[in-house]
Amino acid sequence: MGIVAAIQSAVHIEIKALYQTDFPASSVLVNETKPEFEGDYTVVLFALVKPLKKSPEALGQELGARLVQQHPQLFTAFNVIKGFLNLTVAEAYWLQFLDENAGKANYGYHSGNTHKVMVEYSSPNTNKPLHLGHLRNNFLGWSIAEIAKANGNEVVKTCIVNDRGVHICKSMLAWQRFANGATPESTGIKGDHFVGEYYVKFENLLKEQSAPILEKILTGDLTDVESGDQPKAQAILNKLATLSGDKKKEAEDELKEIARNSSEAMKAVRQMLLKWEQGDAETIALWKQMNSWVYAGFDATYKRIGSDFDKTYYESNTYLLGKDLVEQGLAKGVFYAKEDGSVWIDLTADGLDEKIVRRKDGTSVYITQDIGLAVQRSEEYKSDQSIYVVGDEQNYHFKVLKLIAQKLGLASADGIYHLSYGMVELPSGKMKSREGTVVDADDLVDEMIKIAAAKTEELGKVKDFSPAELADLYDILGIGALKFFLLRVDPKKKMLFDPNESIEFQGFTGPFIQYTHARINSILKKIEYSESYTFSEEVNNNVELFPKEKEIIVLAEQFPSIINQAGIEHNPSVIASYVFRLAQTFNSFLAEHNILHAESMDQKLLRMKLAVITARIIKNGMKLLGIRVPERM
């Protein structure tokens, strides 16, 4: 039991004893005492004042006295200021805590939760390389999975690869037309980038072809427009003159889209997709070939950034799923069919809209496939929670997904959790692939490692490192900085990626924390501390703690509950903030006190334990973020 829970429990017991009133322990509000007051933890009394019919001052005095009297092993002093009961926790408690935990390799990690959690993340498209947005997704997904494990859960990491569809055919078509048989091998270009180039080539072709069509449409001439789109185009044209501002822009974009769809290139792409669906040998062969190039590229990137999966699903295998669910839904009356044969669900009662679940041609739409996959996976793994790490532009999609699953009565429905994260934006605005403003993942990682190398060399502390050690260090620092930068903010919120700030190695950054670890490690080495060292039987309750020493212990004691909190909130930034605060506190302590040349043997031993537990928390905490820490730097 952590100290906060212990305080809550003690308050619960003593209030019952004093006033025969039962407050659930968990309802007792316990905060860290602000530095300007005397004490470690504070019980906020206001909520208790009214039911107990006591003044805050009287209640504080009575309760404080009683707590100190009844729990001398926990509390040694108290004071009451306004409605706040500040408690000083016994030094012996802190020392014992330190003694019991400093040697634990897995300090902070929980065990024994029986939940089976599935985390789906990454979900790349196989038509272009990974970019900055994917990095946030990958880092988040990986970290969430680790945090779930650290909370004692069994975790399965999955990935659904979007390996089929119009966008893939675009790259394929461009390759057929422009590549002259070129391959990643023949050009020396990484596979995913190679394929991405053809995607861009296709987009350029499309731009060329659709521009004149759009011009013609705007003159009112719809002869180039696909017959199916003509009524829609006409309707937009009719109201175009009456529109202005955003509405006008929207209408123009729709026309642009129609023009694009009417181009020869798009017709060819749709033809190709049709052939793919029919299993045309040549098309399938090209598709396999190009995807294999992309996978080789992805694998290399995943390896560098430390992403991995227990199970990878491919949309080409799953896109037909969900059909029988439609039948089930119809039978249950959850869905209804329209005259044209399409199948829908009416979610207006839930504040949403009507949603199609099967097209009139009988094929299933994205959301139906997703439900089908959800069912398949939950049957395969029997997980009780599925966390989907997907951008917040799909909030609506997942709301609908969960609702449909619930209405169908699927066992896995309630376990669906959409970990929605905000977009990564640049100082120049949003990343747009069509405008070429995306930050490429590989380039970014290269850049970070390069900067890590430059900064390290500049400091000149690594003269005795071997080339291999150096390369590893630069990796640890560069990727660590990047991961920390992307994970330190609340996932829910959109974030700004300022390149200048991301390469900063000072302050609230990965390298700052890594540096603290290296420093501690260097001290421990000088003390000749080793992992096999055991602290038992060395408890010394006569040591008086300095404020900085106590601060570290108080923080260290919070680590398990921080992990718990991060798990409940699905939020790695909780860990990032905490580890930073701990590192900061330790550095401050180091500036004030000496470990090697401590005032006494007892003091030295105590500080050694502080160093050990701090280093361990940094290491274990950073591991939950997917960040390695160096032994020296």
Added chain:
RNA sequence: GGACCGGUAGCUCAGCUGGAUAGAGCAGCUGCCUUCUAAGCAGCAGGUCAUUGGUUCGAAUCCAAUCCGGUUCACCA
């Protein structure tokens, strides 16, 4: 138009189950390396917590309205 998310220091972000004088980092300014790594430490300065109203002992936090920004509401995925 409906739904959802956000607006906190010059910048990037914490804090949001209501609690003490709203916190970090960066940038700016002062100090501190013959003493365990200065990728560090100590300090100064910087705020109408978007606005208005409400709820109450107490509101950055809850409610309502307004303003601003974003996302979404496809027989796309």
